[in-house]
Amino acid sequence: MAGMKTASGDYIDSSWELRVFVGEEDPEDQSVTLRVTGESHIGGVLLKIVEEINRKQDWSDHAIWWEQKRRWLLQTHWTLDKYGILADARLFFGPQHRPVVLRLPNRRVVRLRASFSKPLFQTVAAICRLLSIRHPEELSLLRAPEKKEKKKKEKEPEEEVHDLTKVVLAGGVAPALFRGMPAHFSDSTQTEACYHMLSRPQPPPDPLLLQRLPRPSSLSDKTQLHSRWLDSSRCLMQQGVKAGDVLWLRFKYYSFFDLDPKTDPVRLTQLYEQARWDLLTEEIDCTEEEMMVFAALQYHINKLSVSADVDEPASGDLGVDDLDAALNNLEVKLKGSAPSDMLDSLTTIPELKDHLRIFRPRKLTLKGYRQHWVVFKDTTLSYYKSQEEAPGDPIQQLNLKGCEVVPDVNVSGQKFCIKLLVPSPEGMSEIYLRCQDEQQYAQWMAACRLASKGRTMADSSYASEVQAILAFLSLQRAGGGSGGSGNHPQGPEASAESLNPYGLVAPRFQRKFKAKQLTPRILEAHQNVAQLSLIEAQLRFIQAWQSLPDFGISYVIVRFKGSRKDEILGIANNRLIRIDLAVGDVVKTWRFSNMRQWNVNWDIQQVAIEFDEHINVAFSCVSASCRIVHEYIGGYIFLSTRERARGEELDEDLFLQLTGGHEAF
């Protein structure tokens, strides 16, 4: 053992003193000094340190961090010589797992312990296992953006931070379910609440906050985000992350494998949240019509998740039930026109009969609304001059199957109109129905909507349709009345329903439309999604997000070889896109399927790619390090090798091989 000395006190072995700080990279920390030789094993040194500290504690998570070389000394059988450690090495004896603050895709914050010594890929996998998100390879961590110095504005309200640092995960097998959630969440009410936060969609953000959030105004702004990705093959410590730092957890690769709502409630929800925030912060652009659909889906999802909170505190099988119900629902819907059941004809079909005012726009007439006796039966609307003439022939009879139903409502103006565009062989005939009040409007509107899909009021969804319309009217009352930002909850019922439409759309639509313009349009879009279950609606949202042309493209500013100006490189799951920085036009697309190889010259920070037919592309990276580009390409290649058969097993080596490779330099 090191430290043999003569009687005079001279060391006769070649031992020397090694100083090791105890703690996390803080020179003020307590330190111990050991006598070691070059042949000392790390394991022995660790033992000595613990002896020296002489404190009862679980030291099993501790390891030595070599500050100058920025590496952990994890090979306990290696000698100091093998590591090349000399007396001047600054070594820190500290825990490998340290708390970090994670901002999740739903923008909520969780504190948990993450490994600072393993490659990030493994760290993320462990975090995802804790949060019960499958397929961690699709996610990664970003550094939080540097806070610009606070403006004079009031400090943002303290956020609720869910603490998961004390949660211990049983190793090995997938966490078992207990009370509808992974067992490790069911320990305390706090963790349970955390699981609900993870697995349930969050309410819409405050529109004012939304407006304050930074938004990319150009493509080059969108490249900012992608410069912050951490390196998957190195550990957090190596990348300068300190205990307690804020990191973002995000889906990095837009290639979502095997999205299964039954087993993945957290993953689905977080994906939905990321999609939602992408849209709300204008990271991805969409058209007005698409935004209305997104808004309607958000409204619907929020409504359902609020009611789920109330009805079913233990949400466990909710998803499954929802899905089944949804499937049934869908089946009914799909049957649509087909004669679903012979019993249908035996049961009587409810009718609506009332005095309504009707307006038929025609050329060269100035007639306004006129009172008529209107009968709604089956999918047919008939109107008569008066109630007395009802048994006779109607003035007109319209079969509403396949018609377009457009609400024309202004709650504050007490205007409840239904515009119908009824197809006929000659074209579309337009007709307006004007109802007296909300109740009447909701009934007739629901009937029209069902009829347009070939269903009658006997359909089971009629009642819920009426309710949905009434709920939406009350939303409009709240949203439209207050003119936008301010929420004035009107009793407990109203607070759940009276969302602000501004919280559902991207800020540029807030500027473009008044709330009372927005609400009817969202209502209109909502009618197509009103029957979806919570999970179905989330899936629909994700699908609509995925169908956006710009979906899943990560932007980096690059300089192509031989070019004099900066350009944008878009990286998607199947292709690379060269985009003009100024105009935003696609210049060229290369597909990964045609790619032969790619190389990175780390010295000059250049990526060179060879495609089939000897097409060679080379560029240097401007906005992000070429490591990030390299990792994106390798990551997508890796993701495309996944197969269903392999299940949850991850070929980590392959991933690191494809995305790493630059340590050597």
Add this chain to the structure above:
Amino acid sequence: MGESNEDIDQMFSTLLGEMDLLTQSLGVDTLPPPEPKPPREEFNYSVGFKDLHESLNALEDQDLDTLMADLVADISEAEQRTIQAQKESSQNQHHSALQEASDGWVAASLGYGASAAAAGVGHYEDALPPPPAEPMLDLPPPPPPPPPPEPLSKEEEEAQAKANKIKLALEKLKEAKVKKLVVKVHMDDNSTKSLMVDERQLARDVLDNLFEKTHCDCNVDWCLYEIYPELQIERIFEDHENVVEVLSHWTRDTENKVLFLEKEEKYAVFKNPQNFYLDNKGKKENKETNEKMNAKNKETLLEESFCGTSIIVPELEGALYLKEDGKKSWKRRYFLLRASGIYYVPKGKTKTSRDLACFIQFENVNIYYGIQCKLKYKAPTDHCFVLKHPQIQKESHYIKYLCCDDARTLGQWVMGIRIAKYGKTLYDNYQRAVAKAGLASRWTNLGTVGTAMPAQTSTGLKTGTSQPNGQIPQAVPSVGALLQEAQTQVETTKEEKQGLGNHYPGATKENHRLKSSLPPPPPVRRSSDTCGSPALPPKSKGLGSSAFPAPPDDFLPPPPPPPPEEDSDSELPPPPPSLLEEPPDFVPPPPRAAAFEGSELPPPPPPPPCLSQETTTMSSPMPPKKPPVPRKRQENQGLPGAAGSGEQDFMSDLMKALQKKRGNVP
């Protein structure tokens, strides 16, 4: 109770399936008369057993058209020649009655079918309030074992008859509600074929039906095609579309037509996805490299575009001409296709998402090709497409006309819009069409468009060899979903080729089982030939006429042919009312169905001793051949309690179920 009811239903469906099998084999056997023995009368008889629907199909090759002409002439002048709605089967029966007058030799039999049906309904009405007689019969406690089986079986038969009647009546009611159209389909050789389409049938079913009738090569390009001469627009029916629904939008005096023809455009995207997904705005060099894309890359491209969580709509944008409402002038605008609709770039704006204005969304419109718009509307080119609500039949400003610069762009837009509108369904349709066309074409089509013939024959051989396995569905090795799909496909076609137009799901398995117990070699050979190479028309001619198309897949709605129940009902020889109450008489035991396959005669009903009287009256028109099987059945009847008699006899199962049911009733 509910469970036993289901049991009974199950039994019945199987039984009725057997009946159907019987009828069908009758039909086939009589067509190439194996012996001179069956008299002419017999032949008529077999036709008569089918209901109108079936018989029309059976007669197709002989002279359906003349038949239709007569029929139409007789009914009324008002009914147009192309389409004739027959809303109710009562109406159908009326028609058949009329037909009776005009058509000598089928007349009687059709009449029978109708009357039998009527009888069925009549009985149902009786049965609805449970007849008091039945409980009375039930009251005497379960028959003791010693007494001979007769009283028991009588009772059983009673109950069974009742259940049978109810079942038949229900089917009748269901059938009565089904709307049917006789559709005249124009072939590519200018001939026409009329066929009955009921409202449950999808374009795919109709296509399958037409494949049967025309013996074409069944490739994926065949489609139903609607043309509107008045609007000068036309389009391909999507395979999942409900044909009757589409046709019901046509006006009464329409000139619109349905065509049956090959259109390369139908599934062009699946054959050469690169032309739609990787087209770099028509650059010449690209076009050439595109053509060369190998099958594997195509496959990955398709998978990427259609098999993800959401499908990918081809990126399509460019300047198109838009016809201005009500004018013959065209305005050039920059349009973009997105999954949510077609957008255009308003003047002075950029083509970023935020600036786009929505032109149209696809929920309520269909896409059509515009024909000769250059002439009619002064379009800049003749490559036009049209978007309109399916119900609009006349010129209207709600119809949108767009004009492309060239045919390639037109093809891309039309396909792109179809992908955006129908999504994954389109791909599913294609895969089903491929499965129908033959196993390998999916792969070969990708490589060699339109020349899938050799591949088809090769797979034909493959399926041919696997036929012996196919006999017993359980033994079919699962070689991947597609293969299996095709396999079942082949099996079903085989079935129908054999004249077993039995598509009752519950019954199919039984058929196979039974067949394997008594191997009928000739039909197997024939079937493997015909389905192996669908392009060989002569072999399957004549057979196809009486057969009905098989459902292309399990999850398609019930197949076109009338439910077997109907058959079993109308198949009855002039049934004296008393007979209707004795179901075992006309429900043949399964083994004999198979035995009969090879034999020359229609099966005489099994004569249980107690019923010998009725049996003789019934079998009077038939030869007195007595198969050995009935005795076994009798035994089972006699010992209803004997569980697990190794032989899977329907009757005993049925009786068990009935007993169970009866036990629950009081």
